[in-house]
Amino acid sequence: xxxxxxxxxxxxxxxxxxxxxxxxxxxxxxxxxxxxxxxxxxxxxxxxxxxxxxxxxxxxxxxxxxxxxxxxxxxxxxxxxxxxxxxxxxxxxxxxxxxxxxxxxxxxxxxxxxxxxxxxxxxxxxxxxxxxxxxxxxxxxxxxxxxxxxxxxxxxxxxxxxxxxxxxxxxxxxxxxxxxxxxxxxxxxxxxxxxxxxxxxxxxxxxxxxxxxxxxxxxxxxxxxxxxxxxxxxxxxxxxxxxxxxxxxxxxxxxxxxxxxxxxxxxxxxxxxxxxxxxxxxxxxxxxxxxxxxxxxxxxxxxxxxxxxxxxxxxxxxxxxxxxxxxxxxxxxxxxxxxxxxxxxxxxxxxxxxxxxxxxxxxxxxxxxxxxxxxxxxxxxxxxxxxxxxxxxxxxxxxxxxxxx
Amino acid sequence: xxxxxxxxxxxxxxxxxxxxxxxxxxxxxxxxxxxxxxxxxxxxxxxxxxxxxxxxxxxxxxxxxxxxxxxxxxxxxxxxxxxxxxxxxxxxxxxxxxxxxxxxxxxxxxxxxxxxxxxxxxxxxxxxxxxxxxxxxxxxxxxxxxxxxxxxxxxxxxxxxxxxxxxxxxxxxxxxxxxxxxxxxxxxxxxxxxxxxxxxxxxxxxxxxxxxxxxxxxxxxxxxxxxxxxxxxxxxxxxxxxxxxxxxxxxxxxxxxxxxxxxxxxxxxxxxxxxxxxxxxxxxxxxxxxxxxxxxxxxxxxxxxxxxxxxxxxxxxxxxxxxxxxxxxxxxxxxxxxxxxxxxxxxxxxxxxxxxxxxxxxxxxxxxxxxxxxxxxxxxxxxxxxxxxxxxxxxxxxxxxxxxxxxxxxxxxxxxxxxxxxxxxxxxxxxxxxxxxxxxxxx
Numbered sequence: 001x002x003x004x005x006x007x008x009x010x011x012x013x014x015x016x017x018x019x020x021x022x023x024x025x026x027x028x029x030x031x032x033x034x035x036x037x038x039x040x041x042x043x044x045x046x047x048x049x050x051x052x053x054x055x056x057x058x059x060x061x062x063x064x065x066x067x068x069x070x071x072x073x074x075x076x077x078x079x080x081x082x083x084x085x086x087x088x089x090x091x092x093x094x095x096x097x098x099x100x101x102x103x104x105x106x107x108x109x110x111x112x113x114x115x116x117x118x119x120x121x122x123x124x125x126x127x128x129x130x131x132x133x134x135x136x137x138x139x140x141x142x143x144x145x146x147x148x149x150x151x152x153x154x155x156x157x158x159x160x161x162x163x164x165x166x167x168x169x170x171x172x173x174x175x176x177x178x179x180x181x182x183x184x185x186x187x188x189x190x191x192x193x194x195x196x197x198x199x200x201x202x203x204x205x206x207x208x209x210x211x212x213x214x215x216x217x218x219x220x221x222x223x224x225x226x227x228x229x230x231x232x233x234x235x236x237x238x239x240x241x242x243x244x245x246x247x248x249x250x251x252x253x254x255x256x257x258x259x260x261x262x263x264x265x266x267x268x269x270x271x272x273x274x275x276x277x278x279x280x281x282x283x284x285x286x287x288x289x290x291x292x293x294x295x296x297x298x299x300x301x302x303x304x305x306x307x308x309x310x311x312x313x314x315x316x317x318x319x320x321x322x323x324x325x326x327x328x329x330x331x332x333x334x335x336x337x338x339x340x341x342x343x344x345x346x347x348x349x350x351x352x353x354x355x356x357x358x359x360x361x362x363x364x365x366x367x368x369x370x371x372x373x374x375x376x377x378x379x380x381x382x383x384x385x386x387x388x389x390x391x392x393x394x395x396x397x398x399x400x401x402x403x404x405x
Numbered sequence: 406x407x408x409x410x411x412x413x414x415x416x417x418x419x420x421x422x423x424x425x426x427x428x429x430x431x432x433x434x435x436x437x438x439x440x441x442x443x444x445x446x447x448x449x450x451x452x453x454x455x456x457x458x459x460x461x462x463x464x465x466x467x468x469x470x471x472x473x474x475x476x477x478x479x480x481x482x483x484x485x486x487x488x489x490x491x492x493x494x495x496x497x498x499x500x501x502x503x504x505x506x507x508x509x510x511x512x513x514x515x516x517x518x519x520x521x522x523x524x525x526x527x528x529x530x531x532x533x534x535x536x537x538x539x540x541x542x543x544x545x546x547x548x549x550x551x552x553x554x555x556x557x558x559x560x561x562x563x564x565x566x567x568x569x570x571x572x573x574x575x576x577x578x579x580x581x582x583x584x585x586x587x588x589x590x591x592x593x594x595x596x597x598x599x600x601x602x603x604x605x606x607x608x609x610x611x612x613x614x615x616x617x618x619x620x621x622x623x624x625x626x627x628x629x630x631x632x633x634x635x636x637x638x639x640x641x642x643x644x645x646x647x648x649x650x651x652x653x654x655x656x657x658x659x660x661x662x663x664x665x666x667x668x669x670x671x672x673x674x675x676x677x678x679x680x681x682x683x684x685x686x687x688x689x690x691x692x693x694x695x696x697x698x699x700x701x702x703x704x705x706x707x708x709x710x711x712x713x714x715x716x717x718x719x720x721x722x723x724x725x726x727x728x729x730x731x732x733x734x735x736x737x738x739x740x741x742x743x744x745x746x747x748x749x750x751x752x753x754x755x756x757x758x759x760x761x762x763x764x765x766x767x768x769x770x771x772x773x774x775x776x777x778x779x780x781x782x783x784x785x786x787x788x789x790x791x792x793x794x795x796x797x798x799x800x801x802x803x804x805x806x807x808x809x810x811x812x813x814x815x816x817x818x819x820x821x822x823x824x825x826x827x828x829x830x831x832x833x834x835x836x837x838x839x840x841x842x843x844x845x846x847x848x
Contacts, residue, residue, distance in 0.1 A: 042830035113830045114806075155802060176790040176841075180834060184790055184841050187822055191843045193730055193777045194786055201783030265830030 030144045033301050033336065033378050034248045035256045036291065037135065037158065040284070040308040041117060042179075042265035045322050046329030046360065047314060048277055049086065050100050050342075054079040057349035063316045065272050072273060076100060080342045084273065085281035088289035092333055093340055097292075099402065101369065102344035103327040105310060105362030107396075111324035113265070116309035121158035123367070123390045134370070136161030137389045139256060141380045149254035151244055159258050166254055168247065177263045178276060237261060237287025245294020248302070261287075264308065268319035288333055300335035303377045305369065311360050314349055327360030330369065336377055338402060365396035372398040408816035410434045413723055416848040417685060418716075419506035421739025424812045426506075438717045441507040442545055442710050451498040458534030461488060462559035462622055462631030465527050470625035485530035489523065492533020493764040494750030501741045501750075511544045511713060512536065513734075514684055518677075519555045519597060520772035521564040523765050528564050532765035535560035548677070548707030549668035552597065556589070556664060557633040559622050565589035565770065572618040572641025585641070590614035592770045598667040600676030609648055615641040616652060616663045635660075674702035680775070681712070686721045687728045688776040694719045726817050727847035730777035733760035735848065736789065740840050743813045744800050760788055790841045797837030806835035814844040 048065060052058055053073050059066045067073045073081035074090045080100060082090050092098035108119040108127070115127035123134025135158045139148050148165035150156060159165050176184075181202060188195040240259065247253050263280050270277045288306065292299050311328035327347070332339070347353050347361035355361040367390050374380045374389060375398055386393065408427065414434035415422040422430075430437040468481035503509045516536045523529045539558040543551035555561050562568040570586035571578045578584060590613035594605045619640030623629045635657040644653045650666060652659045667673060678698035682690030698715055705711035716722065731739060737756055746753075757763050761780075767773050774780065800809075810818070810826050818826075822842045829835035839845060 042834075114832050114835075117831060157802070160802070176787065176794045176837075179830075180794060180837060181787075181790060183825055183829075183838065187819075187825055187838075187842055188786075193781050194843055194846060197781045197783050197786045198790075201787040203783075262831060262834065 030142055030147075031255055031378060032298075033255065034295065034298055034303070034334075035373060035378060036244070036248070036259065036302065036304040036334075037257070038259045038261065038288070038304065038306040039117075039120070039156065039158070040264050040306065041260055041262045042113065042308075043116075043310050043312055043324060044264045044308040044328065045266060045270065045277065045312040046102060046308075046327065047312070048270070048272075048322075049083050049281060050076075050102055050329040051081050051083065052079065052102070052344075052346065052349065053081050055346070055349045061314055061349055064320060065270060065316050065322070067272055077342050079346075080344065083278070083281050085278045086285040088285040089331065089333070092289065092292070096340040097333060097335055097337065098339045099332040099337055100342045100344075101330040101332065101364060102342065103347055103360055103363040104307075104330050104366050104369070105327055105364075106366050108310070109326065111310065111326075113309060113324070118157065120307065120309050120366070121156060123370075123393075125392060132161030133158035134389050135159055135256060135258065136163050136165070138374050138378070138380060138385070139163040139165070141374075141384050141388065142255070142378065147255045149244070149247060149257040151240060151257060151259045156258055156260055168243065179263050179265060182268075237283050238290035241287045241290040242294045245291045245296075249295045249298040266312070267317065267321040267323060270321040288331075291333075292335075302334040303336045303373055304331075304333040305373060306331040306333070307366060313358050314354060314360055315358065325359035326355045327362040330366065332369070332402060343399070343402075364399070365393075367393045367396040368399040369402065371396065372400065372402050376400070376402070409726060410723060412814070412816040413726065414438055415506070416739070417722070417729065418510065420500055420503070420510055420735070421506075421742050421848070422813055423742045423745060424808075427812060427816065435717055438507050439714060441505045442713050444505075446508070446541075447505060449499050449503075451495045451502075452537055455492060455495065455533060455537065456488060458531045458538055458559045459622075459629065459632040461485070461530040461534060462527070462563070463625075463629070464631070465530065466622070466625040466630050481530075482526070485527070488533065489529040489765065490751055490754070492536075493754055496533060496536065496764070497738070497741075497750035497753050500738045501746055506742075507713075508544060511709075512541055514681075515544055515551065516540045517767065517772040517775075518680065519551075519561070520767045520770050521560040521765070522767045522770070524768070525564050528560055528765070531558075531560035531563065534558075543709065545710040545713060546708075548673075548702070548709055548712075549665050551709070552664050552668050553661065555597070556593070556617070556620065556660075559631055559633070561589070562620065562622060562633075565592055567617055568621040570614060570618050570621075571639045572615060574642055575618065575640055576638045578639065578641070585611070585614045585618065587611065587614045590617055593664075593667065596771055598676065599670055599672040600679075603670070603672030603676060605648060608646075612645040612647045612652075613663060615645050616647060616659050619657065620660055668707055669703075671699070671703060674699040677702055677712075681716055682719070682721075683775050684729075685716050686719060687725065688778075691721045694721045727844060729848050730781055731846055731848050732773060732775075732780055733757060733762035733785075733789075734764075734773075736760070736840075736846065737792075739813075739845070739848075740793075740796055743809060744796070744804055756792060760792060761785060789846065790837075793839075793841035794833070794837040796840060797833035797835070801831070801833035801836045804836065806832055806839060809836060810839055814839065814842065818842070818844050 047062060051067050051073050053069060072084060074084055074087060075081045076093060089098050106119050107125045108116045118127040121133045122130040124130055140163050146164055146166045148159050148163060149168060150159050150165055151168055155165060185198055188198050244257050244259060248257055261284065266277050269275060291304060295302055307330050308328050311325040312322035313325045317323050345363035347363050353361060371385055371390060374385045375382045408431055411427050411431040411434050414430045414437055415426050418438050464481055468477045471477045500509050521528050521532050521535050523532060535558050539554040543554060565588045566586040567589035571583040573584040587610055591610045594610060594613060595601050599605050619636045621634060621636055623632045623634040642655055644651060647663050648666060678695045679690055681698055682694045686694055701715040702712055734757060737753060754764060762773060806826060822844055825838050826835050829838050
């Protein structure tokens, strides 16, 4: 069995507060199936991650954010492709272990990050309607202690509830991401003390990253990004994923894990082939791919769902970015899924086809995907999933045929 | 009074609002502060049961006397670290949970004025006791009493070496060929009383050092080892002249009189007034406020309750909204008050280290700096931003960003900051934005 020591090797005492700690009362697991939910907080631009490049409107409406077909988009099925930074996912797709979903959404139709994430996690239709998360309720149906694992310094709503869950945080103090620091720089602009200091700090780091050659950096940089053009210093997802994979692989370890990743709220200078979103996607792709070797034999019985609270506007906004939208992209990965497909009831990008004239129209309820994972993958009774995990979701029927059963 | 005044009261004079505190101070911010001066000190359970400085100093002296016996010193070193952790933790607890934050701010102000630091290892076991025994009882008492308590405390006697200072013409000095250590005498004049421009001379330093010879601690073999003791055998005999005044008696009373003379000196009034104005008004303290505070100091004969009331009454203290940058310690305490942190204080010590202000560890006897340019550098702001993010990740699950905003910086927040908090891409990001905002980084 994996010892806590190997797992947490090299982790000093927390620099923030006490490390939230790895309280692993390892369970005698009632299932050998593994489920990983990856929440991308801040709203991933689905049209950048999974470009519908065959849509006649794509190139026109995406403007500077459209990706070139040659030496750009990685093809999936002749209609949809992947952002080149997600190359590791194309490899999984080609062996039938990745499915891309498009035009998906929760029942939420407004554009607040807080409320949308709340609904993504609480599993009902109203924000702040419940204090527990749907995945915790699902754990209740599974029985067994501490089958859930929260990766991070706190337990996200999706895993909060009656069932106790373990948590594990990567060692370092999380580095502030570039998006956060850029917004902070705007707030500091009129502060004679804080403004210049932050500006210098960011420049110094950009220089250090240049000198050290951060592999996550893109080849070139857009001019507007130059000043703050460093990659986030935070631990790459692949490192976290390695630890999580090993945790889940352990014979009597956790079975359900939630990972969270921020930095997707690309309102300005989003970039196309290079830039901030490219860097985030590369981290994501490499991180997800790292799960497979870490899980080893258990990969065959693993399903990973990558979801975000909503999509982003179809058109480019005034600052070379995208604003809050509706229909989003999502991914399923793992040895347990029927991959190599793109699941999309494509609504189209024509002006009359957009939701409220601006967003990708949602055509697939995310709850349908999640219900399928719980029922077909984890083997939970459909009636209980309907009644307890996702109450009031009858109109979102489980998406059958997504999994190898 | 406006809510801006409430924000100034709780953040500039206090330690940053706990939920509900802005409202409590809002009706009468000046009255809210003055009440903390007038009521007698509340019992602080977090600080009870900790060992006295004399006790711990005794442990240290006994261990040193047994040098050569294996393990003794290591044992004391270990237990001093333990005491340090307990003290630092208890002190943070009082600062984070305390209901009289103006009093607590003054405790830290005076403890910093009379800095002792773990840069001298024995201070690990003594720094907390020093603050509890020499500073805390006198924050609203007389400056002269605080000064006397400070100089007699084993932490200061060790930190600035006076325990080892020996009159060259004393019995012991003549026999062992030992002599003066000026360290404490110089810092008393330069940092603690008259100030570097206070008009004293090198001769005054030397004379004060002579006057203070014999101010040391009972030795290891004595029952009260570590307690303050005047030892005549090491006291420099003969007359001395300090600041133009003749001291002829010899003995302990000379030292007491010298300290009283220094405590009442007009230069001391000015020095203290300047530091207080810098702490509560602006990095460049306005001359008029310094003048008024110096006058109060002299007229009230160093009564610190009167002086504290006078600080609150300075109009300059209420005119600028956010002139001061929070030190790392102030920032962390304010954030943890806002979020009602109730975990063990030990867990905060690492954060203070990371942000550059470890507990009881000022880099020199002049204490931690009190101006923005000494605290804010490129790395410092990045670390503060990172810690804000880390705290956001911890806290967002249990605290609503909107309520946190209302309970902290709402009265002083710019529109840009308010919008940045509301529009942050996640709850944890909103909390991080709030803590990293200029309004929260300042007071």
